[in-house]
Amino acid sequence: MKMPQIGLGTFRLKGQDAYNSVKTGLEVGYRHIDTAQIYDNEEEVGKALADSGLPRAEVFITTKIWIENLGKEKLIPSLKESLSKLQTSYVDLVLIHWPSKEFSLKETLDELMKAKTLGLTKEIGISNFPIKETQEAIDLIGANNIYTNQIEIHPFLQNKKLVNFLNEKGIRVTAYMPLAYGKVMTDESLKAIATQHKVSPADISMSWLLDQNFTVIPSSTKKVNLENNLKTKKNFLSKDDVVRIQTLDRNDRLANPGFSPIWD
Numbered sequence: 001m002k003m004p005q006i007g008l009g010t011f012r013l014k015g016q017d018a019y020n021s022v023k024t025g026l027e028v029g030y031r032h033i034d035t036a037q038i039y040d041n042e043e044e045v046g047k048a049l050a051d052s053g054l055p056r057a058e059v060f061i062t063t064k065i066w067i068e069n070l071g072k073e074k075l076i077p078s079l080k081e082s083l084s085k086l087q088t089s090y091v092d093l094v095l096i097h098w099p100s101k102e103f104s105l106k107e108t109l110d111e112l113m114k115a116k117t118l119g120l121t122k123e124i125g126i127s128n129f130p131i132k133e134t135q136e137a138i139d140l141i142g143a144n145n146i147y148t149n150q151i152e153i154h155p156f157l158q159n160k161k162l163v164n165f166l167n168e169k170g171i172r173v174t175a176y177m178p179l180a181y182g183k184v185m186t187d188e189s190l191k192a193i194a195t196q197h198k199v200s201p202a203d204i205s206m207s208w209l210l211d212q213n214f215t216v217i218p219s220s221t222k223k224v225n226l227e228n229n230l231k232t233k234k235n236f237l238s239k240d241d242v243v244r245i246q247t248l249d250r251n252d253r254l255a256n257p258g259f260s261p262i263w264d
């Protein structure tokens with residue numbers, strides 16, 4: 001199954017909130033769910049998927065291997081545990097959540113390729129990989145084996161250098177935190193553009209990302225926002241709007257833990 005361009009993020013959502021968001025998301029039409037081992041919600045995601053009654057083949061599921069599971073001993077067993085929580089025999093995509101300082105990339109990619117051969121995942125990919133680390137992955141398994149690089153992109157962190165590199169290499173870009181965790185709603189420029197088009201600042205950010213052919217994975221706990229994000233219209237921003245959004249880039253990185261790689 002091809003990855004739908006809009007997916008449902010689940011970071012921070014735990015327990016009943018995670019279940020409700022995914023259950024409602026599937027009801028309103030999402031067919032792409034993004035989770036991760038570290039989110040501690042794979043069980044709830046799995047339950048919502050099972051309760052939705054949708055055929056497994058109709059939903060694209062991504063999970064991510066947490067940093068401590070990236071070695072030979074733990075990767076495949078941890079993926080099998082994720083599959084069991086998700087109540088499925090395969091995921092559509094599995095990502096290396098962050099580049100590892102502990103395990104060699106070769107070791108991790110070898111295990112991921114093995115997982116693919118075993119049918120535990122359809123595709124493999126990377127997340128939070130800057131240019132240097134992405135190039136290493138390309139050298140090891142080829143760009144054609146890297147389904148996507150999932151990275152933070154929103155109007156305040158446009159990540160242009162890395163995006164240009166990924167476009168050059170033909171690697172799909174997935175934009176995470178597309179609403180800058182809600183910050184887009186209070187930005188004066190985005191508010192002004194939104195007023196002009198009679199939409200919300202969230203629509204402006206989503207649309208701007210979709211127009212760049214990124215896959216986009218917003219999260220929400222509210223039905224109205226879930227619906228709105230899924231229905232985002234494309235190709236209505238003018239050249240002037242785009243230029244104005246480009247000026248908002250200020251390297252405002254929200255996901256920047258201590259173990260982050262050196263960013264581009």
Ligand SMILES: NC(=O)c1ccc[n+]([C@@H]2O[C@H](COP(=O)([O-])OP(=O)(O)OC[C@H]3O[C@@H](n4cnc5c(N)ncnc54)[C@H](OP(=O)(O)O)[C@@H]3O)[C@@H](O)[C@H]2O)c1
Nearest residue numbers: 009010011176177178179180181182202218219220221225
């Ligand atoms: N690979 C990685 O390392 C990584 C890191 C971070 C995130 N991610 C992925 O990316 C996904 C998205 O990022 P995120 O969840 O951190 O942030 P986000 O999607 O940018 O923002 C979510 C926030 O925006 C609000 N919101 C959603 N839709 C809205 C709308 N239409 N109007 C107004 N407010 C709206 C939500 O509040 P309500 O609940 O009130 O709607 C929530 O507070 C994550 O869930 C996760 O799957 C991946």
